[in-house]
Amino acid sequence: MKTPILARLVEIAGTMLAVSFIVYLVLEANSGDVAVKVLGPFSTEDQRALWMHQNGYDAPFLWRYLEWLARFAVGDWGMSTHYRVPVWQLLPERLGRTAMLAGATLVVMIPVSFSLGILAGMAKGSVADRIISFFCVATTSIPEFASSVFLAAIFVFWLGVLPGASSMTSGFAIRELVLPTLVLALYSAGYLARITRASMVEVMEAPYIRAAMMRGVPPARLVLGHALRNALVAPVTVIMLQIPWLLSGVIVVEVFFAYRGFGSLLYEAGLNSDIALIEACAMISVAVVLATQFLSDLIYAWLNPRLNRKTARADAAGIPSETPAAGAAP
Amino acid sequence: MRRRMLPRLPVLFGALIVLLWVLCAVLAPWLAPFDPLHSLQPLVPPLSDAGAGRMFWLGTDMLGRDILSRLIFGARAVIVWAGFATATAYVIGIAGGLVAGFYRGHADRLLSFLANVVLSFPVLVLYILIITKVGASGFNIVLAVTFASAPAIFRIVRALALDLRERDFVLAAISQGETPLRIMVLDMLPNAAGPLIVDACLRLGYTTITIGVLGFLGLGLPPPTPDWGGMVNEGRPLAFAFPHLILFPCIAISSLMLGLSLLADGLRDGEQRPLKSTGTNLP
């Protein structure tokens, strides 16, 4: 169990390194561009040349990358050109808000999609299954910005019960968290429910379920005692892998509802060509993705009894040969 | 008979929606009542009389352009660019996946690592990164989508190819001394086609959504191209007073994606059994 974990960590470190290279390559390969973005479009040729010289941008690309990497690794993430503060000062608050939004989404999404998926998968082809399956396809088909529009139209424009913006200017308000959470949960719940359903269907068709049925195990016990645990391995693993999706969705939802979190920070950084901030945000989001993948692997190994080998496969040769008992002859 | 028809109903519904939008895209100049770029009367509500016996069925936007015409021409933009982007992503993904699945070993490790690197970005972060660098245009969207989806397609093809590589008919071809290219193209690819077609259907939908989302974020097809996501973006400041500006493009993009998803679902059920990837190669 130990060596695979170590190998996985090495792989993750390698991926992080490659990602940092791509990020740096995309954003800073052309040093002239960087100067324009930092100093603005109205700076003169001389100003840019001076800035490039002062900031070491006339060094070879690989050298610059290594220097940047070294600084980045020790926590010196540079200045945000748009906000005029060090990047690291901006992040904690924004990350915290987004974590809250993501947490709320998971709390809504997991119970809903598990119960829908189990309900549908228990009896494949039933009316409940068809309705739930259609609902799942429908919700995953509506992009977040469209469902934001639809939900806002209903709850803000028509019913007027919820605020249309979630900027939380006058402090934390749970009312403002409702719509963004709902949009994110709606989009992801359909997918998770489908995974749960597929997993449940597969388990319900497994030979051991049929065998249990042939032993007279009643339906409720069949689902709760035999099927559920095995059926939930896949969806629980998938929850973790949903987080990267959620991270993409967060950008749209935060922009739509003017929620001041990590997603809108990244978006603004992009709009304003705030290079240091984009770099930090991109690296953080990739780190989150890799961490969730790693966690998902661990959960899978922990949940799957077949991987969790405590004892080696018993040797068939260990069985003592049988002596025919009395009365065995035909 | 009724029992057989009933489950197929959603698929037919999906196919109908997709067909409708494809028709819109193909016949846009004949179907659209107005020129999508021409300013008429700004901010007219839906179902208004346009004079000369014509109607603004879905109203007009703040620049006075007919929204229905923009939606119809928008279908053309979105289907052309999404189709183009998906196709290029598939060519690269299939080539890489077949090579990794057939040769395994170092080729597989290298390609898989590259794919993992790209896939460890949340997609939208990657798009923002790329579009920030290269600017928003149709071809740059194709570039970004290809870059971001090819690794996902690669993974699917690779898993299918690794499984097929162990099938007896592929082993038989190898033991005959058949050339690797012919094995990949004649023996492996046709047997992976089923799941790939299902995935292509869905991925075309994802790309549609991507183009929509980029438009919504102001990173999509540059104006004045009629682009569904861009229309939502432009209409958003006035949405409270004129909801029709953003409601109809949202319905358009959601319905196209719904159609593609239902179609993919139906195709998947038609597939006999999804192929499973193999684990270790111990006997």
Added chain:
Amino acid sequence: MTEPVLRIDGLTVGLPGGSDRALAVNDLSLEVFPGEILCIVGESGSGKSVLLSAIMRALPRGLGHLKGGITVDGVDLATLSERQLRRMRGNSMAMIFQEPMASLNPAIPVGRQIAEVMEIHAPTMPVAERRQRVIDLITDTNLPDPPAIARRFPHQLSGGQCQRIVIAMALAMNPKLLLADEPTTALDVTTQAQILKLVRRLCGIHGHGILFVTHDFGVVADIADRVAVMQEGRLVEIGPVDDILHRAIHPYTRRLVAAVPRFAAVARAPIDTAPSLRITGLSKFYGAVRALDGVTLEVAAGSTLAIVGESGSGKSTLAKAIIRLIEPSQGSITIGGHDFATITGSALARQRRLIQIVFQDPFGSLNPHRSVGALLVRAGVLGGLDHDAAVQQAHDLVARVGLKPEALARKPLAFSGGQRQRIGIARALAMRPSILIADESVSALDVSVQKQVLDLLAEIQRETRLTMLFITHDMRVAAQIADRILVMRRGRVVEYGVTLTVLARPSHPYTAELLAATPGQVWEQTRQPALEAGMLMGG
């Protein structure tokens, strides 16, 4: 006369529309008495598994119980509610399955799975007593250290051990009727012998009636009191085991019995040609696992070598290493005097023609998207013919393996398992090889089809002096077809010699064990007359 534990009266089960026949089970009647084992024999598609499902009242979707009554232990199943039926399942009738590992829940320790049966059917039993009974049941099935076994998960046990657990579970409530669906088919022959003994013994002690479904006449001969033969859903013959095996009345039964390979070596003229294939010290390591460990052998040109072993013995790894589908870690392979183990690239591609393989699974070995003609012509071209010659050869080969010329235009989906195996043989021959490897090529086939394919291979060898390597787990097949036998165990060769000698005087105890475990040996000694009769009828 005692009351039967199972009485089936005119059972008829319908297949869904569009199937190759209308009825899965057609007007079938039989009875099973306490303490007897009734074997149901039939080829694939004969309806024997459907019969078991019908008895458990658990027919797969689409199949309809049309008419006929089933009475278990005096209770007519048709009158029962779902709840009452559940009370009978696992209680008065229990089932043993073909895939023991798959029929156990992977996430629950096996002891708890056995205990569950009693929780459901005897909820008043005290916990301590239940726990003791689980241990007793496991002990009863001759598993070592029952308390430790009870705590294990299915994946921590071997296939044979899992099947013992499944049997223990079936016996938990001491049922009157036991239904066994090919319970030893997925097991190795030595494990099979132990399980058969166990079933026989437990039946003698507890006196339940057992309905035992199998396709293997060796197993029938060893375990049955009475035998029922099924063909396309009909019961064609039923009677005491001796009558069926020796004095069958129905021609189908006679044909089936005759098709079972004799378990005795055929006297063959010794072949002393130069070796066509020579292998020295061939090894394959996966980390610390030695899948192949120093295999050395020689096959004389035009002779047949059977490689026999149980699952995990390395026999299939050997086949794949010889044709370079797996790269050997060590050792040499020489074909017709030329090195084959170390050549690479185009040299390897050219030499591959000389050694061809026919695979086990007739449904996986042909690309479903290419026509038989395209397959054979391409093989001919790769074998060095020009296109026209390859087309001519494809026509000849299709005729040679007994298919019609129209077969060339069809895709593999249009053929049955036996026909596909013929196509596989034709494809191998199209390369004009000097050596043919048959890797369990007849194991997936029904016994009558198996015989036809074996006969075809023997004919081809007579005509072309082909050298053959026949990989099998079945001693009967090996005895029939091979000049020499090589026995493998855990990657090593444990026995290698002339077939007659190996069968009569095995030098290694494991070979002796394998031979002893081959089912149906008592029958074999008295078999001759039935075989002759069968030959006459079978034609």
